[in-house]
Amino acid sequence: MIETKPWSRDAMAARLAHDVPEGWYVNLGIGIPTMVADHVPVEREVIFHSENGVLGMGPAPPPGAVDPWLINAGKKHVTLRAGGSYCHHADSFGMIRGGHLDLCVLGAFEVAENGDIANWATSENDTAPAVGGAMDLAAGAKRLWVIMEHTTKDGRPKLVERCGYPLTALAAVTRIYTNFAVLDVTAGGFAVIEMVPGMTREALQERTAARLAFA
């Protein structure tokens, strides 16, 4: 196996951000997805949505300028851009479920080759399960992209033939950004559209528990 330097989380977020065009309405999940916003230049107008009724979110406020009344779905303080607006939870999820978001980016425990996603519960949870808005977002957005490490910390593939963990939504994911590659979910399964420099087809396949197609 050839040694490769995987993309950092920041690089993954930047890679995904590169594919988000101006004018899209985008919801970013907690974790790596949130980092995507930092890589969209402010002059490229992308309108970020947060489940808790914020549309047109801006970046985190500078220290000293925090408004305690303005948080995102991750409970972090944010700002509002000119043109932004507030709404209540039923209206906010109307936007989500009604297919008005061009893109949702989520993390995941597993993605299956048919686009199934598992990202809310693992059999290892001994605390109570917590779903939040993940199922609404996964089922509702026009496109669902996943951004995650290619494998778990102990090297288990997260791209699989069939999810083992409880599902969040069926056949929802259309694209995955990992620390090793960018993949599309196609009718024929995972199709690799880009790999980290130094990565080989064989090495990527080894780290993946489903058959990969290469363009």
Added chain:
Amino acid sequence: MIETKPWSRDAMAARLAHDVPEGWYVNLGIGIPTMVADHVPVEREVIFHSENGVLGMGPAPPPGAVDPWLINAGKKHVTLRAGGSYCHHADSFGMIRGGHLDLCVLGAFEVAENGDIANWATSENDTAPAVGGAMDLAAGAKRLWVIMEHTTKDGRPKLVERCGYPLTALAAVTRIYTNFAVLDVTAGGFAVIEMVPGMTREALQERTAARLAFA
């Protein structure tokens, strides 16, 4: 049959208005119901709702002070009281269907002794039928009162055992104000609670196509 002087439309509206307490949220249908508002003194705060997204309607504006952007469901120019607000049609009918109106007052072609109401279509219509918000209001308000002439112009009773015209809602009406009497709809049918001066039980029964109970 003893000669009686029936209540005028204005007197009927005043009689009904007398029974509307402060604090109620009230929707008034087109026709005689609309006249009810004129008989609620302004210091008795009753909050009038109009289907087209107006809550807290005030009286018609004086000539010269008409705002062309503010109409009620009857397409008449109205005003807004301090404390009033606007909403869109889905929210407005959420108020109606969700049981948040204390009272709706409608006119009717017929009311049956079980509270069925027919007020939107007659077999005589040769134009297209038009239902508007009648079915939502009849099904949704906490109380549905009907205000109407006791009989048709040609003397046919409008209080009946069973409606002949297409129904607006089933078992919805709880009280009727006519030009001759005020009646409750009870489990035992129509119960007369007041009659116009000079009216007798026998004469009222003659003008009614269902058995009347008298207190």
Added chain:
Amino acid sequence: MIDKIVPDMNAAMAGVVSGSTILVGGFGSVGQPNALIEALIERDVRDLTIVANNSGGGVVGLAHLMQRGCVRRLICSFPRSSNSTVFEELYRAGKIELEIVPQGTMAERMRAAGAGVGAFYTPTSYGTKLAEGKETREIGGRMHVLEYALHGDVALVEAWRADRWGNLVFNKSGRNFNPVMAMAARTTIVQTQHVVELGALDPEAIVTPGIFVDRVLHVPYGDPVG
């Protein structure tokens, strides 16, 4: 830079084709996108399904559109008015189809379409002619009727103020069906009395956020008449 403001009617109406389902805002003459309706007539799109609360009066707006034979089917709560003769004549002659929907059910069906709700149970119309043939279900001791989401290909909306992101506010009872229809269509086209700078609308008071809006045309026509 996002700019949903379009320069002219051609740009506003691009891609609106015959056979479409078109949601038309307004209640009575207030909040009706008259300029956009007139543009439908000029473009001579036909075989339309129109969803609107009223059928139009006189020979302007929707009545004009119907008179020109452009409307195959009307979904409507109240097609009757003091001067709705165009519709009534077409209807009697069997030249236009009519689906009567209770006003609240019509609003809720479009809200469902906009909010990704496939269908819902409402107590409205249970036991009436308008519920004939529809599924029913008892919920919480009360009978309900199953109603499906009502989607539009296009929504024609009138707003009071709009910005380049497509954020909208309305004027008094001009709000009516407009925000609901804006949610429910694939393409939402707005005529607005006023265009304002981005940021000029109070974020707490924006009624229709731009996420529901595709194109905005500035049509400062003035007050509704009639």
Added chain:
Amino acid sequence: MIDKIVPDMNAAMAGVVSGSTILVGGFGSVGQPNALIEALIERDVRDLTIVANNSGGGVVGLAHLMQRGCVRRLICSFPRSSNSTVFEELYRAGKIELEIVPQGTMAERMRAAGAGVGAFYTPTSYGTKLAEGKETREIGGRMHVLEYALHGDVALVEAWRADRWGNLVFNKSGRNFNPVMAMAARTTIVQTQHVVELGALDPEAIVTPGIFVDRVLHVPYGDPVG
């Protein structure tokens, strides 16, 4: 004169009894009616079903209420947080029931309750554990799950400004579930930071009209913490 402003907490909480289903506004620590939650604890109402997005953190608010053994059942989308230990311990010990609901479904179920919709079909959760045992239906080529309206006996709401008719506006992301819950309960009790004269709120910008509000208590507590 209508006056929904109540003089003290006793008047605000009158009639709130054990066994109730209580809808509690707030998302994270923003827009949470903390004073009203504390009053539940002081009144020692028990056997409660709480509907809230989160399970509370630390040992204040909802966590405090649970710690005191007042909550039998929690209906919630996200009971986990960095410091939600009170809930987690009770849950592991089998001392509290949990119904997990997707956040949008939870909001929509309460909106349905408020808007008189008995039940609705949503694509959310189809094919997942949270849809197990639920009715499904194909609509427009897509599978949907049937979800029922979620009514409250009481809603506890936090507002920014309120008038004596009970009209409310909120502050930024403090809006969240508050307007939805206000619609969905038999009795809606509001704590508001500011009380204003009738007519001071812009009629175009009132978010929750007083028709959904029963009592308003002035609690100028300041900013959310944490």
